[in-house]
Amino acid sequence: VDIPWPLSMRWPLGAWRVLFAPKVQAFDGSHYNDAIVARGAYLVQGLGHCGACHTPRARTMQELALTDLEGDDFLAGGGPIDGWVPSSLRGNPRTGLGNWSEDDIVQFLKSGRNLRTAAFGGMTDVVQHSMQHMNDADLLAIARYLKTLPSSDPKETAYAYDPAAAHKLQNGDASARGAAVYRDNCMACHRSDGRGYTRVFPALGGNPVVQGKDPTSLIHVLLAGSALEGTKSSPSSFTMPAFGWRLSDQEVADVSTFVRASWGNTGAPVSAEDVAKVRKTVTV
Template structure:
């Protein structure tokens, strides 16, 4: 069974904009078209990533989320009337999705991103409900029971009252003005069904997202807490640690294929692309990219990354005396090159990479320790695997090579010590490579 940390992964104007423009144009009485549109909404909302266990039946639930006091489990959302949502009315379904309240009145845990889903339009909820009821096969599979104290649901009602927006207030924020319709559409997808802030925004002491949209704070999408040991990066126009150096096409390519000339997906972001964004239309992907490029930096004082050839020059001259340089030459340079440029999109660059320059080195350490697997996508069927070095290199050697990578080529990020590396050992699950590309539906 796949285990995720809380908050989870995976790694997402006007009323007319709330319609899924790329979904089939459906007549009200055409159930088939409405089911197809609902499937698109489900993909935009990344439902499968949390409600389908790898190798299991679609939407049968059972995925575990680790919490400090135990585990909760994603419920069965197939239309089975006993174990799933088959007995739900559309009103009850809408309340669960957008308000976090089950049909029996109990509160859901916010591993279900209902604070973001509150922004979803009535028409999208209707299509989503139709899809689950008529386009998904029922699965008679019970969700594992939640043990005490997590079995007590009443604290979640207090959490909802304190931190979850009402549907009315969320819809009002959706309708705020934007420079153009594409940016408005991108805001809806990112802030609503895509629930990107669930991972990429910082959380408070009660694990609430400190902000749910870009309208309230530049903290939105400025980087999140560790998820499965990986640290979600800033999706704002931050220099060095954000997307300031990414073009609109770079973002589109990444969301469609999990790779581009700047980097590759890993950890929960791989699932978010595989189950979600790779299925979106080009129009919606460009809308998302335009919205992300519209967001200003959280740290406007940060300076842009500038390439420094000193490390590459030393390595080419046979000088590997710098801390970690010999480990890098022996284990990394063949794919990522002595100049740190890599061979994108197969092997990502390390020079100027936001993940490498992050204030927290956790993601880079975990990739070195546990390796990484990028499955084939419908638009990029080739799969790539980076080997794990956790059993080949000592904590000191990993600290050295990570320090070299973070300091070379103008990255100028802080060094890492062996104690920090050892504390991160085995805290993230090993990567899993899909056996075949995930097809578009």
């Protein structure tokens, strides 16, 4: 497809590069006291270019930080990409990696799944074509480096599991907003306790994606589904079916609100208007 004028002009990129692109220079890991952490920083900031998705951008499209030395914006969560919202890779206790161990991170990068969540959207390509082929030493280095990054939101409280929603569902009480939709469409895989099945169907309680400020990713996966392909270390493939063809915008909003407010989650309610906006951008 031809790019229309004036977007087809290339010379503005030269000006943008002068303003925002860093000078090419060798990686300097001297400010990291641990050689493994330094190796992780090199992989994350360079070859992995994790910030391209997971760091927020200015209106002029440059990343707000290119390394952890440039502030807490680095890897603090990016804006929507192809209908998915990359989450924070910092130590945020609810919406980032604050409650993850180094092994949680390694397992996720190697297999696309761990006891807390599963890959979706663009991250499935990252795991399939890149991360699963890395050796354990490099994956550990990445994990150890990410665990050095403090939370970007000091006001964010730690996650604590709350069994109240599970008890109600187990006792046949589906009176909460979205609970009946959850019972009829989601509970067989994600269970009444929201804990799913480890490395098969991801937990929803405490899941950073579920609790994020922007519910776009949650809405997207409900509408269009997602496929978790097998990897070398976890060869089984699992698929979440699409529900957009049979659930209305209001029903998707209701079940999204339910999972964002259950099992100790603290996500804000979702409206039918929020769902309608995402529906326009995805294939259902």
